[in-house]
Amino acid sequence: QVQxxxxxxxxxxxxxxxRLSCAASGGPFxxxxxxxxxxxxxxxxxxxxxxxxxxGTTDYAYSVKGRFTISRxxxxxxxxxQMDSLKPEDTAVYYCAARRGNYVYLRGNYDAWGxxxxxxxxx
Numbered sequence: 001q002v003q004x005x006x007x008x009x010x011x012x013x014x015x016x017x018x019r020l021s022c023a024a025s026g027g028p029f030x031x032x033x034x035x036x037x038x039x040x041x042x043x044x045x046x047x048x049x050x051x052x053x054x055x056g057t058t059d060y061a062y063s064v065k066g067r068f069t070i071s072r073x074x075x076x077x078x079x080x081x082q083m084d085s086l087k088p089e090d091t092a093v094y095y096c097a098a099r100r101g102n103y104v105y106l107r108g109n110y111d112a113w114g115x116x117x118x119x120x121x122x123x
Contacts, residue, residue, distance in 0.1 A: 002027035002112045004096045009117030016086055020117060022079040022096030029077040030054075033103040035110055036070060036081045038092035038119075045095070049081060053102035064090075086121045093118050 008020040022034065035050040049060045049070040058070050069082040079096060094117050097110035 002029075002032060002098050002100075004098060004112055004114035006094065006096045006114045006117040009094060009119045011120045011122065012086055014087055014121055014123050017082070017084045018086065018119060020081040020083065020094055020096075020119070022081075022114060024077045024079065024096075024098065027098075027100070030074045031102075032098045032100055033106050034070075034072060034079045035097045035099075035106060036079075037095045037097055038090075039095070039116075040089075040092040043092075047107040048094070050103075050106050051079065052104050052106075057104040059105045059107070083119070086119075088121045088123045091119060091121050 002024050003026045005023045012018050033053050036048040037045050038048050039045040047061050051058050051070045051072050055072050067085045072079045096114040098112040099110045
């Protein structure tokens with residue numbers, strides 16, 4: 001089972017940028033589809049972005065499309081979420097997730113999760 005560790009969260013002012021990183025270990029990285037999810041206080045965890053095993057297909061939640069970019073570096077076993085033009089409503093704990101196999105537009109049914117990293121956007 002792959003293990004995931006997120007980093008890169010923090011406090012940032014609105015309209016600024018952050019890049020989250022997810023380090024994966026313990027599995028054949030290039031065989032996994034990855035996703036980013038987030039959970040704000042008092043709310044359900046929600047899908048943010050996903051990238052296929054080959055990296056050729058990405059998908060985004062409507063609320064972040066055009067502002068966030070998911071990418072992966074198979075040589076470094078890393079997944080990234082570049083977040084630009086941040087808004088206060090992006091404040092949440094962000095989680096990296098993985099599922100073995102090459103899936104496109106996978107918005108659920110992940111079976112490995114990281115511990116999360118806090119992102120706080122001030123107005």
